[in-house]
Each structure stands twice: as structure tokens, then as C-alpha cells.
Amino acid sequence: MRRSLLLLLTLVTFGSFSCSQVDPTIDFGRSECAHCRMNVVDRQFAAAISTNKGRQYVFDDVSCMVRFVEAGNVAEEQVAAWRVCDHSAPGVLIDATTAFYLHGPAFRSPMRGDVAAFLTEDQCRKAQVGSEDGPLDWTAVRTTLAK
Amino acid sequence: MTVVRYKVLSLLIALVVGPATNARTWMLHADKGSLKATIDRAAPGDTIVISGTVLEGTVVVAKPLVLLGGHEAVIDGGAEGDVLDVTADDVTVRGIHIRNPRHSDLDDLAGIKVRSCRGVVIMGNTFHRCFFAMHLSGVRDAVVAGNTVIGDPDDLDHMANGIHLWKCSNATIQNNAIRHHRDGIYFEFVTDSRIVHNTAVHNQRYGLHFMFSHRDVYEDNHFEDNGAGVAVMYSKVITMRRNTFRANRGASAYGLLLKEINDGRIEGNRFTDNTTGIMVDGCNRVRVENNMFGLNGWALRLFANAFACTLTGNVFSGNTFDVSTNGSLEHNTLVGNYWDRYTGYDLDRDGHGDVPHRPLGFFTLLVERMPYAMVFSRSLFVSLLDRAERLIPSLSPGSMKDDEPLMRPPNKIACGGRAGWSTLVPIGLHASCARWHRDPTCHG
Numbered sequence: 001m002r003r004s005l006l007l008l009l010t011l012v013t014f015g016s017f018s019c020s021q022v023d024p025t026i027d028f029g030r031s032e033c034a035h036c037r038m039n040v041v042d043r044q045f046a047a048a049i050s051t052n053k054g055r056q057y058v059f060d061d062v063s064c065m066v067r068f069v070e071a072g073n074v075a076e077e078q079v080a081a082w083r084v085c086d087h088s089a090p091g092v093l094i095d096a097t098t099a100f101y102l103h104g105p106a107f108r109s110p111m112r113g114d115v116a117a118f119l120t121e122d123q124c125r126k127a128q129v130g131s132e133d134g135p136l137d138w139t140a141v142r143t144t145l146a147k
Numbered sequence: 148m149t150v151v152r153y154k155v156l157s158l159l160i161a162l163v164v165g166p167a168t169n170a171r172t173w174m175l176h177a178d179k180g181s182l183k184a185t186i187d188r189a190a191p192g193d194t195i196v197i198s199g200t201v202l203e204g205t206v207v208v209a210k211p212l213v214l215l216g217g218h219e220a221v222i223d224g225g226a227e228g229d230v231l232d233v234t235a236d237d238v239t240v241r242g243i244h245i246r247n248p249r250h251s252d253l254d255d256l257a258g259i260k261v262r263s264c265r266g267v268v269i270m271g272n273t274f275h276r277c278f279f280a281m282h283l284s285g286v287r288d289a290v291v292a293g294n295t296v297i298g299d300p301d302d303l304d305h306m307a308n309g310i311h312l313w314k315c316s317n318a319t320i321q322n323n324a325i326r327h328h329r330d331g332i333y334f335e336f337v338t339d340s341r342i343v344h345n346t347a348v349h350n351q352r353y354g355l356h357f358m359f360s361h362r363d364v365y366e367d368n369h370f371e372d373n374g375a376g377v378a379v380m381y382s383k384v385i386t387m388r389r390n391t392f393r394a395n396r397g398a399s400a401y402g403l404l405l406k407e408i409n410d411g412r413i414e415g416n417r418f419t420d421n422t423t424g425i426m427v428d429g430c431n432r433v434r435v436e437n438n439m440f441g442l443n444g445w446a447l448r449l450f451a452n453a454f455a456c457t458l459t460g461n462v463f464s465g466n467t468f469d470v471s472t473n474g475s476l477e478h479n480t481l482v483g484n485y486w487d488r489y490t491g492y493d494l495d496r497d498g499h500g501d502v503p504h505r506p507l508g509f510f511t512l513l514v515e516r517m518p519y520a521m522v523f524s525r526s527l528f529v530s531l532l533d534r535a536e537r538l539i540p541s542l543s544p545g546s547m548k549d550d551e552p553l554m555r556p557p558n559k560i561a562c563g564g565r566a567g568w569s570t571l572v573p574i575g576l577h578a579s580c581a582r583w584h585r586d587p588t589c590h591g
Contacts (some may be wrong), residue, residue, distance in 0.1 A: 028304060029303065029304065029351055029352075029374065030397065030398070030399070031399070032398070032399030036380070036406065037399070037404060037406060037426070037428060038352070038378065038380075039351075039352045039353075039374045039375065039399060041304070041329055041351055041352050041374075043252075043304065044252055090252055108255075112358075112359075
């Protein structure tokens, strides 16, 4: 009984390790942006990718993530997961490829990418108060930021 | 004729004395009156002396007034929005305790917000647990001096910057003390400004942070135990003199982080006890002169994209690594520095060593490529390899050498300045320190 419990515990521990490999995490205040080297502290604009090999890169701004990959630091097909912080739920990472985005100077992100991500289109439209572009999808955001 | 002269004279008197005599002073006791009502009644140029605790939500100052702190003057924002919202020219806020603006991730709410005006003076105030303490945007000729700014150490994740300037010019930031904020002082699109004699400690991200700001000077500041001391990013012509960068430690912590900088000057600063003293990524024509690097992990990490940078007259002592790079540093100048690791000789006694010094050891290069090799630091094998590389250089980049290494640290660095070397380094921690202490010419 005790042995099987131990086995289960081991399995669960290793299981959780393997999960965390796909889903990147950000240690706010300690992680460094892989592109601009700033400390990542802003919970509304941070982003992260993980690669097929399980390596994680953390960014303080969506624009840093886009430019980092554009610059060829990581091959596009190597990226296993694209994550951005949900602007309406600071600190929560969501799938960047299905998120909805607003772009405008009202969003003062650390590296002036000025792009905010939202989980749902509804939240996105609610946050749209002024002259922001959007809702944009992932492809549109990448084209905007890669300029 | 005399009448005309009399008229001119009276006009002159009216011009010179008039405004001064007309300006009134309003004594406001917060229990008995309202600050908002007093501001409404006051004329431009008047002074309001506040005593007691004002609790009236956001107070807008839209005419040139002087707000002075009297007995126990507090302005409490009641977590409604900004505490003071200044929109007029020539407003002075002095000697007041300001607290409790609302915290918001969407709006930049501040203890004192100053918008699109000139000549504001914020002096001798204290700010406690403000989201932003001071937030200035589109302001010319601002003076921010002698303020004490304390954020919230228990909730650092939700603090914004202490002194935040956006699109300002000709500002003076002087003698302030800032701690427990995100960035102590933050400059974005700020030009021709001075930051002197400030102290920034325990801030989460940077003590001082420049973004896209040009022709600014910061001197005689003290940065200790911040996420990183100072970050200068995407800026031109920044002068950094006589600052102290201390105990900025951590995997991504730097005393000074330079990213995409042109024409900067770094003179007479002290970098002690940092994980990395200066991290240089993408810099052109930066002069690093007469600085002291002591007891750092890496004194200086230069990325190979540095161009036309000059390092001269610096002192490197007691660092684990003096200089490190990820490639070759072909187009940079490294001459006339003092290296405590230099083992050469000076036969002609001109003060410069006769054989060049190569600061980039074998192990430094190895660690740059394989960070995990760090576990072998200070092992016998590594010292042997380092020694071998020094005798027969095969790996280190050809240009990466100091042709005129100093035999002794320059006196002006070892002994000059406000804080002497002896106050910065525990005695006897490193052989060279001890040597300096014995040096009769040094009275640090």
C-alpha cells in the first residue's frame, strides 16, 4: 500500500514536470526578457514561448516575443506554445494564437509595443474605449509588430 | 513732465511690488475648511498653508498656487483617483504628506499627477504607498527635490514607478529617496534633464530607467539592491558620473544595463558587489573612464555588437571575472586600466606594464559558452588552464588586450570621491584591497 502510494506520488511529481515543459511560466520580478533584457514585472503585457525541446523564453512585451522570433533566435516551427498575459486578468497566460488584441497608445506596454491581449472578443471590445485598432487576430498583430 | 515721470515710477512699483503684495496666504485647517473650496477662492499666485488631514478625493490645481504643509499636513486621496492633479503652470507643492491614490492597472494614478504645464516645483514631500508617487507628462522645467518616496514592500507586484516622467524636458530631479517601487525614477522621452544626489534602494525593477531619452545627465546618485541598478535603453548622449552601484544581485541583475546606447559617458562611478557591474548590449561610442569595479561577479560584460567603445583608466579589483564577451571585440579600445590580476612587470618604470594584459581568461570564455561550467570556478584545473591561456593565448580575441596596463590604481579613483574605497570594501577581503590599504599615498 505504502509502496504504491509512493509510486503514485512519484508519477504525479514527474507528470507535473512534463506539463510545465509545454506551458511556460513567468516568475514576475525575477525573469528577464529574452529579447530586451528588462526584468519582467508587468503582469498585463508579458508573454512567453516554449519550444519543442521544452526550453522557455519569457518576454516583457508581446512586441519582444514577435521580434525575438522574427530575428531567428528560435525557428518558427520549433515553437510549441505561444502565450500572452490576458490584459483583463493580469498574470494569467493565455494562448496567443487564439487571443484577441487591441493596439494603441492607451496601452503603455514596457517596450512600447502597446498591444493588449484578451481571452474573448467580448472582453476585447469592452476594453476598447478610444481609437485603438482592433480586435485584431494573432496574424494581424504579428504583422503590425514585426514592422 | 514730472507727472509722466511719476506715472512711470508708480507703474514700475506696481509691476515689481504689486504681485507680491496682492498675493494672499490662506491658512487652511482641514477640520474646519475644504481645500477644494479654498483653491476655488484663491487667486493665482496665492499660498495655501495646510494643516491636518485633507480627505476630499482628487484635488485639482488648475491655477498657479503654492501649497505648503503646515502642522501635520496630509492629503489623503481616499483611493478615489489621483491625489493631486496639477494642470497649471508654476504650481509649488511643498512639505506635505501625500497618500492613498487608487491603485489601477489601467489608469496611471499618482500621488501628484502633473499634466502639460511648466515650472512645477515638488519639494520636501513624503509619499507613502502611492501607486505612482509622481507622474509628470508633457511638463517643462519641473523641479522634483528632497522628496521621500516609500512604496509598499509587501505588494511590490502592484506598485508603479516612484518618479515617472513622460515626454518632459529640462527637468531637475534632486536629493530624493525612493524605495519599494517598480522603477525608482523612470524617464521616457525625456530630454535635457538632470538627476543628481538621489538614492534608490529596494526597487523591484530598476533604480533608474531611461527609455528613448536623450541628452540627460545623472550624477552622484546611489543605487543599491534594486532588481537592477540603472537601465539605459535606446537613448543617446547620456552622461553618468560619480554614481554608486551596489549589491544589485541576481541572475538577471546588473549594476548598469546599457542597451542600444550611442555616445554615452560613464565616468568615476563605483560598481561594487553586483552580479554584473555593467552589461553592454549594442552600444556605439561609449566612453567608460576612471570607474572602479570591485568585488563583482562580472565587472563588465560586453556583447560583441559594441562598436567604438573606449575603456580607460578603470580599476578592476577582486572581481570573479573582469571582462567577458560572447564574441570578438575588434573595434573597441581597451587601454591604460588597472587590473589586479596583471602579473607583468614595468622595467622602464613609466607606470605602465611592459607586456600587455589579456583580461579575458580561458575560463571566462568557457563560462560564456557553457554557463553550467561555473561549478568549476576557482578549481585547480581551471587555474592551470587560465595560466596556460595567458602564456600562450589561443582562444581569446586578438584585440582584447590592454597594451598599457597600469601598475598601480590611479589615486584619484582609489582615494577620491565622497565614499572612500575603505568604506566600500571589507578590509582584507582581497589581497589587492589590503595592498591598497597599506598604500601610503592612499588616504581613502
